[in-house]
Amino acid sequence: MTAKVLSLRPRGTPSLSGLMVLAGPGLTAVNHVIIDRMQSPVALIPELAGHLIAGGGKRLRPMLTLGCAALLDYGGTRHHKLAAAVEFIHTATLLHDDVVDASGLRRGKATANRLWGNPASVLVGDFLFSRAFELMVEDGSLRVLKILSSASAIIAEGEVAQLTAQREVETSEDRYLEIITAKTAALFSAACQISGVVAERGPDVENALESYGRNLGIAFQLVDDAIDFVSDADTMGKDVGDDFRDGKVTLPIILAYARGSEDERQFWRDAMRGKRVGPEDLIEAQRLLGTSNAISDTMARARHYGARAMDALSGFPNGPARRALTETVEFAIARAY
Structure with a gap:
């Protein structure tokens, strides 16, 4: 099963190195803003926030803000605070998500809610949202405020939509795409779009x-x-099959359910209701995902959207910035964590 999925990935080893080089100087400034603005006289706030912010994340979303600014040859510094706001929004959503999902592991480390409890995680997440909005207001652009505040609302709607779809194995592919566009893609798009605003490019x-x-x-x-079905805790930072055990209806499950026999569909219904989530059930789920080509087709769709992302860059001059942003797409598809 794993070998089959890995064979679908592009050859070579795409990485974020190009984006990291491109964003490097700006990212130092962004990190200074992050460290400064997560401080509080309430000691638990920087302690808990710092646990997640310093927990091994790649800062992908703020790096996208910086990379898109470089693509536009923007020479100012406004985007530094805005990239920090993007990271605060992302971190706040992670804190809240781990509470909702009762997660115990993120990026290979114990989650904040496991260490400090759910109430502290939720409240510190709220603090980080507030800091993000402070940074937006300081920037002074109503356009930026609209983009990032709308993204924050859309992310929350996406998370609620995912919660209501949990264990609903007959969720349609279109509905699933609506959910992930809201809960994940909204912040990616906002992080990139705001660079066009600060660069005043229209x-x-x-x-x-x-x-x-x-x-x-x-x-x-x-x-x-x-x-989620083919990796492990060392590469993913969480246990294999976590989404399966949590009853999250993702595209691989939607495709396998739609293509399965009645007995196979009953397996998925039982699994999503929490009746079949043991180790042997995960093995059966992996088998069904393989025989239905659900994983390979999910990866094919990922490549489709990746191609659309690269097409969106076609109007920009070719150069280090465009190449770095293109390789970021390739990395997102080829990664194994």
Whole structure:
């Protein structure tokens, strides 16, 4: 099963190195903002927030803000605070998600809710949302405020939609795509689009960057949902099959259910209701995902959205920035964590 999925990945080893080099100087400034703004006289706040912020994340979303600014040859510094706001929004959603999912592991480390409890995690998440909005207001652009505040609302709607779809194995593929576009892709698209605003490049450029980020975010989530069944805690930072045990209806399950026999469909219904979530049931789920080509087709869809993300960059001059953003798409599809 694992070998079959890995064979679908592009040859070579795409990485974030190009984006990291591109964003490097700006990312140092962003990190200074993050460290400064997560401080509080209430000691638990920086302690808990720092546990997650310093917990091994790649800062992908703020790096996208910086990378898109470089693509536009923007020479100012406004995007530093805005990239920090993007990271605060992302971190706040992770804190809240781990509470909702009762997660115990993230990026290979114990989650904040496991260490400090659910109430502290929720409240510190609220604190980080507030810090993000402070940074937006300080920027002074109503356009930026609209983009990022709308993204925050859409993310929350997506999380609620996912919660209501949990264990509903007959969720349609279209509905699933609506959910991941909201809960994951909205922040990717906003992180990219705001660079077009600060660079004052107009609606066409903004729309191209928004499209790049949105399609990248969809591809990113599709890969996440596929590798939940084929990776492990060392590479994913969480246990294999966590989504399966939590009753999260993702695209691989939607496809396997739609293509299965009645007995196979009954297995998925029982599994999503929490009746078949033992180790042997996960093995059976992996088998059914393999025989139905559900994982390979999920990866094919990820490549489709990845291609759309790269197409959105076609109007920009070829150069280090465009190549780095293109390789970021390739990395999102080829990664194994």
